[in-house]
Amino acid sequence: MKFMPAGGWARIVVVIPVLLGSVVWESSASAQKLVVARFTSRRAASLAKRARLQLLRQLKANGFKLVSYGYYLKRARRYRLRGARALRPRGIARMCRKLGLDGVITGHAIRKGRRWRLLVYLYDSNGRRILAKSYRLKRPRLPASVASRLAGMMAAKLGAKPQEVAEQIQTPAQQPAQATASSPSPAQATTGRPSGTGSGVPDSALPAWARGTETAPSPQPSPAAEVPPPPPSAPAAPEAESRDVLRFKKRRKLGAVPDVLVAAGMSLNLRAGLTPRHESGLYPGIHADLVMFMRPLADVVVVRDLGLSASFNMGLGLKYGPQNSEDSWSSTMYQWRAGLVYRLGFDTTTNPTLLFDIGYGSTVNTISTDSSVAHDVSYSSPHAGLEVRLALWEPYLRFGAGGSFLFLVAGGNDVSGTGWGFSARAVLELVLFEQLHSGIGYELLQFNGLNILGVGVSDTFQQLFVRVGWSFH
Structure with missing residues (x-):
């Protein structure tokens, strides 16, 4: 018999805690x-x-x-x-x-x-x-x-490693073998001999000392009588989703633009242009915006980001008059624009969204007088533009800026010819309760290349608006 030296036990006592500690530390x-x-x-x-x-x-x-x-x-x-x-x-x-x-x-x-x-x-x-x-x-x-x-x-x-789960394979219980012709009868299984005696007297009629007391070994199933294993069953269907949950379909990020936005507010307007020069001080107006995408109606990959956009602005209490004169004439100014818009969102920190816009718009300014120095104007043109929306502080603060090019600007009333123009726009919005939008914005419209009685003219309209709106998702 060999004995371990005393130092060997000490090494084992030291190594085991170190190994256990390393396993615990690693886990x-x-x-x-x-x-x-x-x-x-x-x-x-x-x-x-x-x-x-x-x-x-x-x-x-x-x-x-x-x-x-x-x-x-x-x-x-x-x-x-x-x-x-x-x-x-x-x-x-x-x-x-x-x-x-x-x-x-x-x-x-x-x-x-x-x-x-x-x-x-x-x-x-x-x-x-x-x-x-x-x-x-x-x-x-x-x-x-x-x-x-x-x-x-x-x-x-x-990147966590999934836990390894050991599969427990259960073997099917062995089915009892079927009785064969050589299998002993129930009485033989109990007594180890044929039921009764040669005289035909059953065991129950014999005295206790004459009854069989040995127990025969349990019969072994015959190999020919073994039941073949059942064929492999089809794989079980995956567990059905809980009825309490209806998961959203995976959608592309919508960015900083809601599905539907209806907004209205007040505006302050300025106008300068023409020859002789038509200028106005700040005058009030009403302003309204509408943006509606198809997603609530048709949630299809391309169609859902198509939408309609419209805006309207009308001046209130606007008057014109000759310079250094007390005469004044009432005036009417309104602007409208409508078109198709496509939304393209990106899933990044500020949720940037690009809005591609194409449509048609008109600006009309008339003065109620027969004076030859006052001119009525009308500008109508198709436009194409791009706007960028950012979520500066999601979901509370959003900013948007963009512009449009006005091509084939058709003049009307006292203005004739065909020109061109552009527009610029910026909006800063505060979103409360995820649906209430309040914001301030600025818009500029510039028309060039037109003429009045053969004299080239340009016209500029500006508005600063404050609006409150409600969005729907």
Whole structure:
């Protein structure tokens, strides 16, 4: 018999904790760290709370290491990231570096009547949105099956290794062999001999000492009698989706432009041009805008981003008169424009959206007088333009700027000829409750290349407008 030296036991005692520690350290190091922010809501606080708790359970079950959201906010305040700034892309990227996080999850719940909607976003350690999911729910809760799939998608986006699950293969129970002609009778299986005696007296009539007491071995199934294994069954159908969930179809990003926007407000107008020069001071007006896309009516890939646009502006209380004279004449000014528009959105930080516009418009200014120094004008032309919309602070602050080229401008009334022109436009909007739009904007219209009695003229119209509108999604 060989004995281990005393030093050998000491080495084993030292090596085992080191190996165990390395295994524990490796498993903890591979676990990814996430923060699940408190879900915001609009008339759906119950759904926001339940969905967040359900997602926390699934992430923990998938092996993620979860960091407290309260601790995240506390540390964020040290770096002057307070309130919503801690959940903006730059704030998320900075806090992920400071806390060693792999990602941050945010969410928003909305209720409309008896329907609920849940939005969930995943940001990586660089502050980029790498996953966005939207769910329509019939009840204010997120089914566990949906939360489990969502946690799996997040693990895939972050590059986490899926857990290995050992498959348990159950062998079918052996079926009893069928009796054959050589199989013993039930009585033989009990007594080990034929039922009764040679005289035909049954065992029950014999005394106890004469009855058979040996037990015969259990019969072995014959190989020929074995039942063949059943044929392999068809693969089971995947688990049906929960009826409580109707997931949105994957759509291209809509950017900073809603599906339908109706807005109206007041405007301040200026006008300068013609020969002799027609100028006006600031005069008030009414302004209205309408944009409507086809997506609510036909959610088809190309058709849904086609839409109609229209705008109208009319001056109020406008008067003209000769310079250095007390005479004044009332005047009428109105502008309208309508056309087709196509929306092209991009999924980036500011959600930029390009609006391609083509249509027709007209500007009319008439003066109620027979004086030869006052001219009535009318300009009509097709136009083609491009506008860029940006979400400066999603979803509250949006900015848009663009322009159009006016070609084949046809003059009317006292203006004749065919000219050209251009327009420029800028809008800054504040969006509240995701649907109420209030904004301020500026628009310029310039007409060139026309003439009055053979004299070349140009005309300029400007307006500064304030509007309030309502959007529909």
